[in-house]
Amino acid sequence: DAGVIQSPRHEVTEMGQEVTLRCKPISGHDYLFWYRQTMMRGLELLIYFNNNVPIDDSGMPEDRFSAKMPNASFSTLKIQPSEPRDSAVYFCASRPAKNYGYTFGSGTRLTVV
Amino acid sequence: AQSVTQPDIHITVSEGASLELRCNYSYGATPYLFWYVQSPGQGLQLLLKYFSGDTLVQGIKGFEAEFKRSQSSFNLRKPSVHWSDAAEYFCAVGSTGFQKLVFGTGTRLLVSP
Numbered sequence: 001d002a003g004v005i006q007s008p009r010h011e012v013t014e015m016g017q018e019v020t021l022r023c024k025p026i027s028g029h030d031y032l033f034w035y036r037q038t039m040m041r042g043l044e045l046l047i048y049f050n051n052n053v054p055i056d057d058s059g060m061p062e063d064r065f066s067a068k069m070p071n072a073s074f075s076t077l078k079i080q081p082s083e084p085r086d087s088a089v090y091f092c093a094s095r096p097a098k099n100y101g102y103t104f105g106s107g108t109r110l111t112v113v
Numbered sequence: 114a115q116s117v118t119q120p121d122i123h124i125t126v127s128e129g130a131s132l133e134l135r136c137n138y139s140y141g142a143t144p145y146l147f148w149y150v151q152s153p154g155q156g157l158q159l160l161l162k163y164f165s166g167d168t169l170v171q172g173i174k175g176f177e178a179e180f181k182r183s184q185s186s187f188n189l190r191k192p193s194v195h196w197s198d199a200a201e202y203f204c205a206v207g208s209t210g211f212q213k214l215v216f217g218t219g220t221r222l223l224v225s226p
Contacts, residue, residue, distance in 0.1 A: 004156075033213065043203065043216040055212065091156055100145055100164065100207060102214065104156035 004105035006092050012111045018080040021108045023092030024073055030097040034067055034077050037089045037107070049075065082112045115140040115206045117217035125223040126194050134189040134220050136178075136204030145207035146187040147214065148178055152200045160202075163187065174198070199224045 005024040013019050025032045033048040047057040052069045060067070064083070069075040079086055089109050093102040116139045126132050138144055145164050149157040161172025168180040178189045187204060201221045205214040 031212070042218040045213055045215070048213055050212070093157075101147070101159045101162055102157075104149075104158070106154075106156045 004092055004094055004103050006090075006105035006108050008108060009106065010109045010111075012113065013082055015083055015112055016081040017112075018078065019082045019086075019110060019112075021077040021090050021092075021110070023075045023077070023105060025075070025092070025094030026103055027073065028096060029094035029103070031095045032069060032075050033093045033095075033102065034075070035091040035093065037091060038087075043091075046077070079110075082110075084112045087111050115144065115208055115215050117204050117206050117215055119202075119204055119217035119220050121220045122218070123221045123223065125225055127225050128196050129193050132189075132191045132194045132198070132222070134202050134204075134222070136187045136189065136217060137185050138187060138204070138206045139185065140206055140208065142208075146178075146180060147205040147207070148172065148176070148187075148189050149203045149205060149216075150174075150200050151203065151219075157203060160189070194222075194224055196224045196226075198222060 007022045031050055034046040036044045046059045047067045049069045065079055067077045089107045091104050091107045093104045095102045118137045120135055147162045148160040150160050151157045160176050161170050161178055163170045163180045171177050176191050178187055180187050201219045203219045204217040207214045
């Protein structure tokens, strides 16, 4: 298995632009999670899905952030408009229903200038 | 709500020496506990997990951890550290019914020659 695949690995964008981060979970995993990692706040859970349905989005910082999972093999995290304080590493992770170990992707390093 | 405390931000250990990384959790019921390792520029990799049973769990790369309910702790240990163990280590707790993990702030391990 190729693991959890995230794209792009790095993204540099200007303030005000729309940014879309992508994630392909491991096939057969029922849960998908989006985390954000910063030096100041550590790892924060933004949102997670179960069987493509958003379950808890209480960690999404603002309305500028949105996430979708149109099918079992793809999810996006969108920031519109982006701001410099959104600069962070964004991780996607997935896990099966009955195995509690997450598998993380390699992350997307977002820099908003 | 569950929470995790990793009291040590940085730890430096000499190569070949033993290692113990501390983790304390807060959760009313029996927790699910995890240790993850993150190498620079990489995602998080699962080292080991505890759900129930034997309170001493073995993981990959020669790591082990011991669950102590009376101390609300789940400390990570390794008898002899290698230079390649230099990384950031995260403890995490999951709730009963377990859907999402809450991570500690991490401990950065430095290995000196």
